[in-house]
Amino acid sequence: MKDYLIGVDIGGTTVKLGKFNLDGVLLEKWDIPTNRSDHGRHIAKDVIDSIYSRVRMDAIKGIGLGVPGPVKDGIVLRAVNLGWGKTHLEETVRALLGNQDLEIAVGNDANVAAAGEVFQGAAKGCRNVVMLTLGTGVGGGIIQDGKLIEGAHGVGGEFGHIVIDTTHKFACNCGKAGCLETVTSATGIVNVAKKRLLEFKGETPLHSFESFSAKKVFDFAKAGDPFCQTVIDEVADYLAYALSIVTLSIDPDVILFGGGVSLAGEYLIEQVKKHFRPYVEPFIHEANFALATLGNDAGIYGAAYLVR
Amino acid sequence: MKDYLIGVDIGGTTVKLGKFNLDGVLLEKWDIPTNRSDHGRHIAKDVIDSIYSRVRMDAIKGIGLGVPGPVKDGIVLRAVNLGWGKTHLEETVRALLGNQDLEIAVGNDANVAAAGEVFQGAAKGCRNVVMLTLGTGVGGGIIQDGKLIEGAHGVGGEFGHIVIDTTHKFACNCGKAGCLETVTSATGIVNVAKKRLLEFKGETPLHSFESFSAKKVFDFAKAGDPFCQTVIDEVADYLAYALSIVTLSIDPDVILFGGGVSLAGEYLIEQVKKHFRPYVEPFIHEANFALATLGNDAGIYGAAYLVR
DSSP: OOOEEEEEOOOOEEEEEEETTOOOOOEEEEEOOOHHHHHTTTTHHHHHHHHHHHGGGGGGEEEEEEESSSTTTTTTTGGGGGGBBBBBBHHHHHHTTOOOEEEEEEEHHHHHHHHHHHSSTTTTTHHHHHHHHEESSSEEEEETEEEEOOOOOOOOTTTOBBOSSSOOOOOOSSOOOSBBBHHHSSOOOOOHHHHHHOOOOOOGGGGOOOOOOHHHHHHHHHHTTTHHHHHHHHHHHHHHHHHHHHHHHHHHHHHHHESGGGGHHHHHHHHHHHHHHHTTTTOOOOOOEEEEGGGHHHHHHHHHHHHH | OOOOEEEEOOSSSSEEEEEEEEOOOOEEEEEEOOHHHHTTTTTTHHHHHHHHSSSGGGGGEEEEEEEEEETTTTOOOOOOOGTBBBBHHHHHHHHTTTTTTOEEEEHHHHHHHHHHHHHHTTTOSSSEEEEEEEESSEEEEEETTTEOOOOOSOTTOOOOBEEEOSOOOOOOSSBSBBBHHHHSSSSHHHHHHHHHHHHSSSOOOOGOSOOOOOHHOOOHHHHTTTHHHHHHHHHHHHHHHHHHHHHHHHSSEEEEEEEEEGGGHHHHHHHHHHHHHHHHHOOOOOOOOOEEEOGGGGHHHHHHHHHH
């Protein structure tokens, strides 16, 4: 009897694992450290050993895995944070499992997180969803007609590297400058605030901090500080513009915000909406934005969704 | 025996119709004038009558219809060029057909043209395709996993109304300014050239024309005129930028150019590629661009594809 789905979210520091029933109810979750030694070649075996130690393999319908890098047809093209170059992860996992008859699926972690929200989170039951994950970096994922868009080069949902800012042109890890990530991630929002602060002559509570977080900028903006409001205005405009182009392309049922920055909540949504409307009128009057609800568990839910 | 697919492309002046076998081979095509009187309320009946007069209804597997306006679930939200407000076209056609057991599908004309290229044109056999139609206006369509993306508000593939130009800000028919259509349609390219010509002190053969077409600008650019080359450079950059965002979102197998402007051919593709690369590196080194091949027949092919 195939009773369980296993969702695995492989990160640079820990691997999160979840055991779900076939309806997507999380029954048990745990994690193991990510062993990055020897170019991360032990990771797959560690994952399978850990599953073996907790669940009877013949009771598993499938194992889904999310990894921090582009994925195409079960092959991870690269995953710098794991020490991986091109890695045939689906094949490797299948070999480790021997004759077990179960499904294996691999996806990019940000894409998989979007799938998680569709499975059991904020977009439950939706067929067409865009999710933007605003954390240390900016990632994303698109679910179209219930399926993850992987893309011809494995870069579906790679919103963080849309070139969007032509004012500051902060250098991006990807080698370009002005990527969405450089101005709307947690780090990016601080970048924008610091840069604007240099030009700013007036008063703002930010002046009293030697260093500050994106959360501080949001908190002061919410509390009415005009300087922080202009920073959030700028950030919201970058997000709104990028999402307007995504919307005039695929017109999703809902756009979700996840990641640490999304903890700014409804305020973030309201600011983005305000800037979004003029870009999409008269075609769309009211688009549907929402906050992701699964937090750090989105990855294991989404990985399980891939093999549901 | 169901032997045929009927593809119908309803335009503001004529309705094109095509009879296809089930493999998508065009057997016969014809057209009828579009009767826009009485708010276009005779159009659907004219279409069905015309099909009746040529094909045995019980030999038809399905009738697909493309219309110039947004479509959602068989309902045309509006089609100004036909005089239509919200029109339940699928329902109307079904009522006109009485008890006939056949499939009916309705789509936006630019979306449907993209489907045509997937069915029997430049993207034959591809599952994930973006098509940009550069004509008097700019339209587009996305086929994802073999299916048209209609969108939550019926605006899937509405690339022409992406706000892209912050320099000229030409007014767009949609009410906004700076839409992709205002700077990359046949009219848009002339707009850009005329504007740049006002600021230009040097020599260009364009000076000797009182009025000129987008084709002229392309022809002189190909022949080496530096002024026309800078105009095409600017136009190509708008296209490349918009398409870079589409690509970092859904990463299609191929991007097609259709419409009159695409007759500029490989030169257009080369110019767009040159500007596209810096926006998508290092994620994509070589994207796949191609020219549409079905011309004005793309609409009837795509309409037939919807009911294949």
